[in-house]
Amino acid sequence: MTTPLHGRPRALRLAAIGLGLTALAAGFAYTAGWIGNERLTPKRIIDTFEAQAGHHPGYRKNHAKGLCVSGYFQSSGEAAGLSSARVFSQARVPVIGRFAIGGANPHSPDASVPTRSLALQLSSDDGQQWRTGMNTPPVLAVGTPEAFYQQVLAMTPDPATGKPDPSRLQAFFAAHPESAAFRQWAKDYKASDSFANSSYNSINAFALIDAEGKARYVRWSLLPQTPFAALPTQVEDNDYLQHDLRQRLSLGPLRWTLQLTLAAAGDAVNDPSQPWPGQRPTVDAGTLVIDQVDAAQQGACRDLNFDPLILPTGIKPSADPILAARSAAYSESFNRRSREAAQLGARP
Amino acid sequence: MKPVAFHPLARLLHWLMAVLILAMLFIGVSMVNDLSPRHTWLVSLHKAIGLALLLLVLVRIGLRLLLPQPPLPNDLPSLQRRAAKASHLLLYGLMLAMPLLGWGMLSAGGYPLPLQLPALLPHDLQLYALLRQAHGWLAYVLFAIVLVHLGAALVHGLVRRDGVLRSMWPGPLRKD
Ligand code: HEM
């Protein structure tokens, strides 16, 4: 055994050890984002939502206003050859869902927001889950999280009017020509009078994996079996869509067709701002039946994170960067509202 | 007779887990700040390594109880001796707690589990909040104790030169 060091060599080695530990701690702090330059993080996106729409403890940090529903999915069997996921062959799959309007303010009037959404959790009998969040527009305005963040900033309400500054929005769209398809949708958009007769789109693409392991890219849509009727021009009721949905469900179940659109070679599968050309083959995978509203917000959907990357075997994500960003941001939103529920008892 | 070094299997587990735990701490804090496609990949990696670590720590605790340990040097002051024992106990506790918290919090959050493992706890948002925060804070405590542990090991090896570092050395032991 060698003898302990003393004096100068000892001091030198202690200093070297101290330096090494400091470097490791600094590396950790840098990795955690505590030091170093500002990056676009899930936290920053959620902070921005809250800065714009206000802090509403316990609510989802986007699509804050909605209601929980339940029902089931009846698969047609027609997609079973495309994907080995059990949901496409099981006759009846239990579903928990949530209809919502876009935006981070849980008190917005229903008729004031063009974007509506439907989020679903399908639980198949092999113990797997499929969660998907779908919106009414068929495309997103942009194709990257950074551009999405710039869009959110461009929509900052002007304190004077409470509305986004049109010139700022115009400048944003001018700088983002990839938003052409989205702007066309917004221009042609005619609001329907119900969640029941709206279509909901996956926007992001996913890969279906069949039993042989072959992958095919798809986007999916829920097409309403309820006929379109226009939203009245004058809507007094703040909760118009929620009341309408309750009313309709008290009369009977509502149905949508789950339609898969198959990409052709060369279609933009990693860019949600780019529509695919029409005439792509489609497959009707089955029928979504919603037959019940759960108690206002207190339904089973409230405590779920509809992370679009919770997928059963047989469905895989595309490399779309928006998809990864959604997963990360939804998790931050879920963490934050769960903390608010625990600390403030905020359980909207 | 007490051995002068840890059993080779104990040393193998020690260094394997040291690398994996340090990796887990860095992966953990980096993934929650990331929203690129790397986030998706890191989260799956984090869950996989984390569950592997749960198996490893169970084996390791078993070995710790079964195999004889080399003693600390006689001239070590009793305060340091007690600090060493306490920090080792804390390390074992955290190595066990972190993966269990990971598994438990995914259960309480209503998330599907890797390998379709059964839920450890019921789906409960407030419970999730508690466990998710504990998973974060205890990770920082674990990192702090790892730093202290590393510092102490280096002082033993480079300054005191008392054979403590050599008793856990990953390579073959020199006879001298
Ligand atoms: C980078 C882009 C996006 C970000 C950062 C984002 C962020 C968020 C966040 C934080 C939530 C709240 C989640 C929760 O607490 O459970 C949310 C909800 C939602 N988002 Fe997004 N979103 C994005 C793009 C999209 C897209 C492209 C779609 C549709 C395809 C979509 C559909 C939805 C739906 C349906 C909900 C409501 C989920 C629910 O009711 O629980 N989002 N979004």
Ligand code: HEM
């Ligand atoms: C030794 C074992 C583990 C260590 C050292 C560890 C460490 C960490 C760290 C440092 C974070 C970031 C915390 C923060 O900054 O808030 C984290 C997050 C996380 N960990 Fe672990 N972890 C371990 C095991 C596990 C296991 C076994 C699982 C699940 C099976 C798991 C699931 C998660 C998840 C899902 C997150 C982030 C969730 C979110 O998006 O909020 N961890 N972990």
